[in-house]
Amino acid sequence: MGCCDAPGLMPLEEALEKMLAGIKPIQSTLQLPLAEAIGFVLAEDILSPINVPPFDNSAMDGYAVRINELAQNQPLPVAGKSFAGQPFEGEWSPMTCVRIMTGAQVPQGCDAVIMQEQATITEDGVVFCQTQVKPNCNIRPVGDDIHQGDIVLTKGARLTARDIPMIATLGVSHLTVFRKPKIAFFSTGDELKPLGTQLKAGEIYDSNRYGIKPLIINFGCEPIDLGIIPDCPKTLKETFEKAQSLADVVVTSGGVSVGEADFTKDILDEVGQIGFWKLAIKPGKPFAFGSLGDAWFCGLPGNPVSAVLTMYVLVQPMIAKLAGHTQWKAPESIPAITRTAFKKVPGRTDYQRGIYSIENGQFVVETTGNQSSGAFRSMSLANCFVVLERERGSIEVGETVSIQLFNSTLY
Known part of the structure; x- marks a missing residue:
């Protein structure tokens, strides 16, 4: 010993x-509607049943064009419109453009979208300030975010407020979760x-x-x-x-x-x-x-x-x-420079309450004051634990210590 x-x-x-x-x-396990599944742990992988987005769509409000037609530097009449949920239908005549909104399906043959700020409407059609564009400019291709069959979340993941809308984009209405x-x-x-x-x-x-x-x-x-x-x-x-x-x-x-x-x-x-x-x-x-x-x-x-x-x-x-939460991780230990002294007697791992900040890219930490186990005010003030090793004694100003930032469970 x-x-x-x-x-x-x-x-x-x-x-x-x-x-x-x-x-x-x-x-x-339970089968739950998606809206009720937040906070539960997935009991199986979620595979995307579809591509997201499910079709090529515009990343801008503007005009769908064919690049080779821009080279002629002529006004292009508007052949029609493509809105979200209301795609352009019918024949797209040569030497014309299609008015298109963000998220709307691009018409067949479109290989670029020019934002409306780069266009001027005239009696003869739309004149584009930008005539040299790269293929697929301002077009989000099918499956750009998620491909059909992709594993989007794995078994053992605990569902957060960030996961629920992402799953909704897949059209998945129910999930299998652990109780x-x-x-x-x-x-x-x-x-x-x-x-x-x-x-x-x-x-x-x-x-x-x-x-x-x-x-x-x-x-x-x-x-x-x-x-x-x-x-x-x-x-x-x-x-x-x-x-x-x-x-x-x-x-x-x-x-x-x-x-x-x-x-x-x-x-x-x-x-x-x-x-x-x-x-x-x-x-x-x-x-x-x-x-x-x-x-x-x-x-x-x-x-x-x-x-x-x-x-x-x-x-x-x-x-x-x-709970089966296989993706849980303990808070990461981060080195920090002390701005105040910390009293400690060797023999036990000591979790003292601290307040960290960042100065010139370096974590620094100071004590919250009273470290008595009955003084909860110091816990309320803290945003991290200063974890002092068992064998370590008191800490002076300017020494390096390990801190653990509070995870979401303490906020």
């Missing part, structure tokens, strides 16, 4: 490896009170569920809020049994420390199995992982920053694998 190792604490990397090793992705994982969650502690009540001595408002629920939704899961559970072994056991019957994952906050009123560990020993209990991470050391019947269990610390951090760093990748 090295001087920087924390006795009895599992390294973060080992904990993640153990968590992910036992997770098997959900196999249940979303169900996550039951609750807070534990006699000191916790719901919002809107008058606090008495020693009581605090339950904020953790308000941080956990949006994360569950942003992770692409279905939340099941079981409320606040008092420090009563009987009630806790009943809640655990109810939660595991409803969900794929049970998430608690509080009750996983070593206090006299922390009963979660004892109950889990009775009704479930504990994989590990304490991690070499700060904040978030008292994080528990195990199984509870057919469900997985994640016990978050009670301090609000610790609860959100462990949800983000530990629970998020686990749920991504459970």
Whole structure:
């Protein structure tokens, strides 16, 4: 054991490896209308049934022409019009042009579109300022975006607001997706009170569920809020049994420390199995992982920053694998220069809250101030985590550190 190792604490990397090793992705699928599929994970590849665009079309408002006729430098009468959804029909006579709008199908024989700003209408026809044009100028050819048979999205992709309209262009109305994982969650502690009540001595408002629920939704899961559970072994056991019957994952906050009123560990020993209990991470050391019947269990610390951090760093990748989201990636680590000092004691990987900016092309970062695990204001101010290695000590101004920009789940 090295001087920087924390006795009895599992390294973060080992904990993640153990968590992910036992997770098997959900196999249940649903057929959903496209409009309802956002946030779900695809259970099969999407192959384009058509070319996009399905026909050669104009990229500009202007005039469809035949290039060889421009060389004669004569006015070209307008033979007709081609609008979106109303293509030019009939015979296109030689030495004429066709008025065309953006997105409209180009007439047969057209090999260029000249924008209307390069044209002047006269009594004899349209005179073009631009007479030397390249073939297919301002024409979007059939299949320019997507070819029929192309794989446009692969199994395991989580559908975003950018994907839905793209799929709609293919005419695909229904998708096969994996069902979303169900996550039951609750807070534990006699000191916790719901919002809107008058606090008495020693009581605090339950904020953790308000941080956990949006994360569950942003992770692409279905939340099941079981409320606040008092420090009563009987009630806790009943809640655990109810939660595991409803969900794929049970998430608690509080009750996983070593206090006299922390009963979660004892109950889990009775009704479930504990994989590990304490991690070499700060904040978030008292994080528990195990199984509870057919469900997985994640016990978050009670301090609000610790609860959100462990949800983000530990629970998020686990749920991504459970959901079949094979394209999920952990936030990238980026080197940054410190503009303030960061206090740290060797022994645990430390996720401090920071504010990054870019100066002359270089990432720089400063602390949000109070790094207490109970001070959530610093989390609200932050836009990144400053990830300080286990063996590292305090950081001075001007040193290089690794930062992780918050991903979309924290916005």
